[in-house]
Amino acid sequence: MRPLVVVGDALLDVDVEGSATRLCPEAPVPVVDVDGEWVRPGGAGLAATLLATHAAGDVLFVTALGSDDTGRRLAALLARDVEVLRLPLSGETARKTRVRASGQSVTRLDTGDGHAAHAPLPERVRRAIRGAGAVLVSDYGRGVAAHPEMRRLLTEAAARVPVVWDPHPRGTAAVPGVTLATPNEREALSIADGCADPADAAVSVRRRWRSQAAAVTVGARGAVLAAPDGTTLAVPVPDGATLTGQKLDTCGAGDRFASAAVSALAEGADVADAVASAVESASRFVAAGGAAALSTRDSSRDGGEDGLPPSEDGSAFELAESVRRRGGRLVATGGCFDLLHAGHVSLLRHAKSLGDALVVCLNSDESVRRLKGPGRPVVTADDRARLLAELSSVDAVVVFEESSPSAVLERLRPDVWVKGGDYAGSELPEAEVVRRHGGEVVLVPTVEGYSTTRLLSEASR
Structure with missing residues (x-):
């Protein structure tokens, strides 16, 4: 299979997470007590x-990166998943920092003025685009998609393979002939000046950019497709693909939509099926926590000695005491978390939104074997704890040996104990411990279709 190529502007996304319980005496703004810093690739890097x-x-990723500290950190994060084909950058690598308190954004700080230099493209980049099985252009308005030679190569590619163009308000128009343009509603209405309806805007974008199709994303309503045959089609979010009743972080939804669309087109789907797949994928992505769920804790900024986020048992109880001293709200949840999947991530993000800090009570290997059978766990407790501790929603992990977390909850004394909605109708053995210490038990909705048992069953077929 020929590689998939992403072309676009990468930036570093940083989430500074903490809690806010008081106002600054000099101005009516919240004071955020920082608990940690999480990082991930942003912009086209996330796509x-x-x-x-x-x-x-x-997947090959063509982008411009600087040699500054932000550029080096971003390059290291990207290298975990993709092969980066670097272009020169004029200026500093872009960084977007969200300051968040209890899961709610307080402010955002944008730094870095870097733009792709219009130098001749490296031969590796030319070969990559000419040999691509499909191309995603993720334009964040910093010059990669506007590079004259790049645009010639992308125009040639659009005549051979699927090309998806995900635009940005500060970006450039798509090259002629792309398979699918994917603006959000605000972007589409800006491109299609004079249109007030997403369907009309989709038709106008398709016509103006001479693309084969255009899909305008409209948030929780799904997307509106202007199809290659000239018809328009509403593509709703399928039942069960979203969660309601919680604070949803939509950061990265457009990137997930565009990446899912190009993946489906590369596998031979027609445009309508690709857009339907993209709507479902983006909806599940947001329900599972959005881009923040992909973040890793930047322990170099926390002063950690071993370069790992704090996940030892002692840190969980120290964290609990610290939260109580500050008058904060401690949330805990528990389970095996074997083969971490989107359903787990969704539960953890929802749990964190209910308080100021989240502790995960993790079944030990022997405890999992007693509950699940001799073939489990698939992943050891040490590795499960490390994976959980890397998530931005998790503040500490404590491993317990018993079949029930009751003993560890006696020490933690959380204000909220969270379990998945699949436990509705059954009395949890640990509920009495939680309530005795003044806490409450909250059941949150599960993401349909995700379970470790199901994943293992499908893998064995």
Whole structure:
């Protein structure tokens, strides 16, 4: 299978997470007590990472990176999932920092003025685009998609293979002939000046950019497709693909939509089926926590001695005491978390939104074997704890040996104990411990279709 190629502007996304319980005396703004810093590839870097995570073949990422500290950190994060083909950058690598308190964004700080230099493209980049099985252009308005030679190569590619163009308000128009343009509603209405309806805007974008099709994403309503045959089609979010009743972080939804669309087109789907797949994928992505769920804790900024996020048992109880001293709200949840999947991530993000800090009570290997049978766990407790601790929603992990977390909850004394909605109708053995210490038990919706048992069953077929 020929590689999939992503072309676009990468930036570093940083989430500074903490809690806010007081106002600054000098101004009516919240004071955020920082708990940690999480990082991930942003912009086209997120699109490339998402494509690499879900696509069957190799993913090459053409982007411009600087040699500054932000550029080096971003390059290291990208290298985990994709092969980066670097272009020169004029200026500093872009960085977007969200300051968040209890899962809610307080402010955003944007730094870095870097733009792709219009130098001749490296031969490796030319070969990559000419040999691509499909191309995703993720334009964040920093010059990669506007490079004159790049545009000639992309125009040639659009005549051979599927090309998806995901635009940006500060970006450039798509090259003629792309298979699918994917603006969001605000972008589409800006491109299609004079249109007030997403369907009309989709038709106008398709006509103006001479693309084969255009899909305008409209948030929780799905997308509106202007199809190659000139018809328009509403593509709703399928039942069960979203969660309601919680604070949803939609950061990265457009990148997931575009990456899912190009993946489906590369596998031979027609445009309508590709858009339907993209709507479902983006909806499940948001329900599972959005881009923040892909973040890793930047322990170099936390002063960790071993370069790993704090996940030892002692840190969980220290964290609990610290939260109580600050008057905060401690949330805990528990389970095996064997083969971490989107359903787990969704539960953890929802749990974190209910308080100021989240502790995961993790079944030990022997505990999992007693509950699940001799073939489990698939992943050892040490590795499960490391994976969980890397998630931005998780503040600490404690491993317990018993079949029930009751003993560890006696020490933690959480304000909220969270379990998945599949436990509805059954009395949890640990509920009495939680309530005795003044806590409450909350059941949150599960993401349909995700379970470790199901994943293992499908893998064995």
